[in-house]
Amino acid sequence: MASRSCANLFDLASGEILDIPQTPRSLPRLMTVPGIISDGYGSNDGDSDSMSSACHERKIIVANMLPLHAQRDTTAEKWCFSLDEDSLLLQLKDGFSPETEVIYVGSLKVDVEPSEQEEVTQRLLEEFKCVPTFVPRDIQENFYHGFCKQQLWPLFHYMLPMCPDHGDRFDRQLWQAYVSANKLFADKVMEVVNPEDDYIWVQDYHLMVLPTFLRKRYHRVKLGFFLHSPFPSSEIYRTLPVRDEILKGLLNCDLIGFHTFDYARHFLSCCSRMLGLDYESKRGHIGLDYFGRTVYIKILPVGIHMGRLESVLNLSSTFAKAKEVQEQFKGKKVILGVDDMDIFKGISLKLLAFEHLLQQQEDLQGKLVLVQIVNPARSSGKDVQEAKRETYLTVDRINQIYGRSNYEPVILIDRPVARYEKTAYYAVAECCIVNAVRDGMNLVPYKYIICRQGSPGMDEAMGIKADSPRTSMLVVSEFVGCSPSLSGAIRVNPWDIEAVAEALNVAITMSDSEKELRHEKHYRYVSSHHVAYWARSFMQDLERACKDHYSKRCWGIGLGLGFRVIALSPSFRKLSIDHIVSSYRRTQRRAIFLDYDGTVVPQSSMVKAPSADVISLLNTLSNDPKNTVYIVSGRGRTSLCEWLAPCERLGIAAEHGYFIRGSKTSEWDYLDSDLEWKEIAEPVMKLYTEATDGSYIEPKESALVWHHHDADPDFGSCQAKELLDHLESVLANEPAVVKRGQHIVEVKPQVVTKGLVAAKVLSMMVDSGKPPDFVMCIGDDRSDEDMFESILSTISSPSVTAAPDIFACTVGQKPSKAKYYLDDTADVLRLLGGLANASNPKPRYIAQFQVAFGSVI
Numbered sequence: 083m084a085s086r087s088c089a090n091l092f093d094l095a096s097g098e099i100l101d102i103p104q105t106p107r108s109l110p111r112l113m114t115v116p117g118i119i120s121d122g123y124g125s126n127d128g129d130s131d132s133m134s135s136a137c138h139e140r141k142i143i144v145a146n147m148l149p150l151h152a153q154r155d156t157t158a159e160k161w162c163f164s165l166d167e168d169s170l171l172l173q174l175k176d177g178f179s180p181e182t183e184v185i186y187v188g189s190l191k192v193d194v195e196p197s198e199q200e201e202v203t204q205r206l207l208e209e210f211k212c213v214p215t216f217v218p219r220d221i222q223e224n225f226y227h228g229f230c231k232q233q234l235w236p237l238f239h240y241m242l243p244m245c246p247d248h249g250d251r252f253d254r255q256l257w258q259a260y261v262s263a264n265k266l267f268a269d270k271v272m273e274v275v276n277p278e279d280d281y282i283w284v285q286d287y288h289l290m291v292l293p294t295f296l297r298k299r300y301h302r303v304k305l306g307f308f309l310h311s312p313f314p315s316s317e318i319y320r321t322l323p324v325r326d327e328i329l330k331g332l333l334n335c336d337l338i339g340f341h342t343f344d345y346a347r348h349f350l351s352c353c354s355r356m357l358g359l360d361y362e363s364k365r366g367h368i369g370l371d372y373f374g375r376t377v378y379i380k381i382l383p384v385g386i387h388m389g390r391l392e393s394v395l396n397l398s399s400t401f402a403k404a405k406e407v408q409e410q411f412k413g414k415k416v417i418l419g420v421d422d423m424d425i426f427k428g429i430s431l432k433l434l435a436f437e438h439l440l441q442q443q444e445d446l447q448g449k450l451v452l453v454q455i456v457n458p459a460r461s462s463g464k465d466v467q468e469a470k471r472e473t474y475l476t477v478d479r480i481n482q483i484y485g486r487s488n489y490e491p492v493i494l495i496d497r498p499v500a501r502y503e504k505t506a507y508y509a510v511a512e513c514c515i516v517n518a519v520r521d522g523m524n525l526v527p528y529k530y531i532i533c534r535q536g537s538p539g540m541d542e543a544m545g546i547k548a549d550s551p552r553t554s555m556l557v558v559s560e561f562v563g564c565s566p567s568l569s570g571a572i573r574v575n576p577w578d579i580e581a582v583a584e585a586l587n588v589a590i591t592m593s594d595s596e597k598e599l600r601h602e603k604h605y606r607y608v609s610s611h612h613v614a615y616w617a618r619s620f621m622q623d624l625e626r627a628c629k630d631h632y633s634k635r636c637w638g639i640g641l642g643l644g645f646r647v648i649a650l651s652p653s654f655r656k657l658s659i660d661h662i663v664s665s666y667r668r669t670q671r672r673a674i675f676l677d678y679d680g681t682v683v684p685q686s687s688m689v690k691a692p693s694a695d696v697i698s699l700l701n702t703l704s705n706d707p708k709n710t711v712y713i714v715s716g717r718g719r720t721s722l723c724e725w726l727a728p729c730e731r732l733g734i735a736a737e738h739g740y741f742i743r744g745s746k747t748s749e750w751d752y753l754d755s756d757l758e759w760k761e762i763a764e765p766v767m768k769l770y771t772e773a774t775d776g777s778y779i780e781p782k783e784s785a786l787v788w789h790h791h792d793a794d795p796d797f798g799s800c801q802a803k804e805l806l807d808h809l810e811s812v813l814a815n816e817p818a819v820v821k822r823g824q825h826i827v828e829v830k831p832q833v834v835t836k837g838l839v840a841a842k843v844l845s846m847m848v849d850s851g852k853p854p855d856f857v858m859c860i861g862d863d864r865s866d867e868d869m870f871e872s873i874l875s876t877i878s879s880p881s882v883t884a885a886p887d888i889f890a891c892t893v894g895q896k897p898s899k900a901k902y903y904l905d906d907t908a909d910v911l912r913l914l915g916g917l918a919n920a921s922n923p924k925p926r927y928i929a930q931f932q933v934a935f936g937s938v939i
Contacts, residue, residue, distance in 0.1 A: 139182045145285040148188040173387040177617025224259030239520040268295035291331035301636040306624040308339035311522040327643040336627040339380040341563040374649040385612040401543035403506035418511035423459040428517040428576040433476040435582035456496040508533035513589045515557040523563035553597035555589040570600035657902035665887040669856035677861035678715035702918040704732040739839035740784035755831040759816035791825035837872030862893035870899040
């Protein structure tokens with residue numbers, strides 16, 4: 083049944099405020115011990131989320147479909163449900179401890195009338211620990227068959243809708259249905275979750291914006307996501323009009339899992355190119371810093387359920403079928419293909435390669451059989467029908483040309499095939515080929531390897547000696563997710579028909595000893611990296627990713643599907659203008675340090691010269707005899723002198739403090755440092771500049787800066803890492819330090835930091851007998867963190883008898899050594915206006931400034 087909030091969801095896709103109303107709680111929270119459970123959702127700050135009552139672990143698995151079979155008994159007029167033992171969702175429970183309670187949230191594969199939904203819900207929860215999500219039929223059609231299958235699935239498999247006959251163009255209504263369905267799933271999760279204790283694991287591309295809804299309600303929710311399909315390269319993914327909403331949805335998780343490094347790499351590239359996020363390896367784990375939260379990336383291919391497959395392998399029906407198949411193809415070599423009927427499985431390419439093999443190797447005609455099992459299509463459409471038609475035409479042609487009265491080179495099995503029958507074919511086939519042009523994982527090769535290992539019963543049925551060596555051969559497309567883990571397989575480009583034909587020939591003619599070695603290697607991997615290993619490994623990493631949830635303060639920002647949570651130090655808070663002005667008025671010796679770009683002048687501004695209002699503010703503050711004011715910048719002294727010329731008493735520290743003067747009339751003081759290293763560093767930078775389009779070198783008197791913000795994001799970042807390593811190597815014995823910043827690599831003297839400027843000024847005030855009783859420092863980037871740290875260490879020294887009021891403040895809500903933050907440059911100017919207004923004498927312009935920026939006190 084749809085929640086009452088569903089009708090208002092369509093504005094979410096357009097970026098309206100993401101408001102999740104409380105839904106009627108039709109499901110009780112699950113308890114194993116007495117306790118108190120709040121039916122309310124709690125506040126948005128995770129500190130007061132609903133109280134947990136369970137004393138043992140609970141995992142909530144969320145997927146499009148529940149691991150259930152459902153059938154309507156028309157005679158008794160009631161539903162019959164049973165567990166789907168073949169479902170991955172059910173099998174992954176083996177990776178959890180026996181004490182772990184697993185709850186499933188998802189849809190049923192059947193329509194349930196609204197009048198029966200409440201009864202079915204209670205029954206499924208009690209009998210199977212399943213919570214059904216009833217999506218209205220029209221939303222379900224547009225959500226699953228529309229957006230998921232017509233737009234996401236093709237795009238994730240590298241198929242772009244270049245023309246109406248080649249894929250479906252983006253449809254906003256289908257996207258709205260996708261958002262609505264994700265909201266309904268989220269509502270069901272909220273009905274059963276204990277947010278402080280439970281771990282939620284969302285499965286696959288159907289539910290990629292669901293994490294945003296959950297993170298909105300519970301800021302500290304423990305949330306993992308695993309993508310079972312490929313993730314395309316950024317050049318493909320960036321064509322999706324709702325690309326940012328989906329990326330931000332995934333980034334609201336704590337851990338995101340992918341089958342292969344390629345898929346993870348593509349996702350990270352999209353985050354870099356479209357959201358400007360950087361990632362790094364942290365103790366072997368890849369992490370993205372996202373507004374103070376670390377989103378971890380997990381690379382782990384899924385496995386098979388060994389027990390389930392071995393149980394089918396030992397059925398009497400499997401023995402009988404294997405014996406029958408063995409007799410049917412006696413004297414022939416069998417190549418097996420098992421694929422869904424869709425355009426990405428490469429069935430027609432496989433058939434063409436097999437045809438080419440028979441054409442080139444005439445001695446194989448009459449001795450080689452390709453058995454192609456076709457699973458029922460998971461979606462309908464003209465592309466599936468075209469693939470099916472092409473498959474049948476190709477099979478007919480091959481059989482007509484190379485077939486004989488008692489020999490069909492291609493056996494096409496296009497019907498539902500029972501598990502025992504597939505298992506029998508796996509056991510008999512000497513070679514298995516997976517020729518998909520793009521596939522997320524594909525477990526067919528894993529199943530084939532286990533079945534070729536056999537069992538005592540299967541050996542007896544097939545007349546194989548118990549101690550005889552086992553063999554198997556795999557031909558696997560390099561575009562399939564399982565390919566990297568099968569190092570003994572023959573990897574092929576499915577589009578290269580001749581190469582695939584040659585690979586098949588090599589596979590069936592390879593020596594038995596080589597086949598044994600390859601099989602043994604594969605069996606060792608597949609039998610140890612099973613589905614339980616996959617689930618256990620993912621959940622262990624999810625627990626690790628969530629262990630610091632309550633060590634930081636969290637609050638949400640952003641509208642609609644752009645919502646995200648800021649996670650920062652508990653002591654970190656916005657600087658109140660009233661608070662700092664109060665301290666400013668009662669103090670007599672004040673030290674003020676201000677960064678330039680991104681602090682008093684917007685970072686995005688093309689005009690870097692300060693406005694007249696900024697000059698007036700700086701003049702007012704620096705002319706106050708109680709104040710010592712410095713602009714501390716990485717910019718060169720020539721530019722700063724020109725821009726700040728009207729400020730007579732303003733101190734300037736240029737090039738991160740290499741040059742410093744106390745006022746316009748003062749002489750420049752500079753560090754006596756050896757700069758001969760510039761002759762070594764500049765040629766290296768020029769090499770990278772020539773090789774990196776869009777990059778350039780900014781020469782300074784004391785430093786060299788390599789900029790790459792106009793270069794390709796991925797290539798520029800890669801080159802910056804290489805340049806950093808190169809420069810550190812060649813300058814290892816020089817008095818210079820190499821640092822990487824936002825889109826820059828900078829080389830400067832070792833002793834130069836903004837922190838030294840602050841320490842030097844504060845020490846001079848202390849030595850002159852006028853120790854500061856008020857210190858304010860505002861900056862926006864990494865170099866300013868040195869100032870925040872230096873101020874705290876200098877003020878805490880024994881020479882400072884009375885601790886001053888300290889206001890270390892960063893611009894923007896982000897992890898920082900500062901205790902306070904301001905939102906942006908406008909916020910900084912409002913604060914400076916408040917301080918200027920508190921100075922004496924009051925300048926004339928203050929009233930005008932208050933009109934421009936709003937009242938400040």
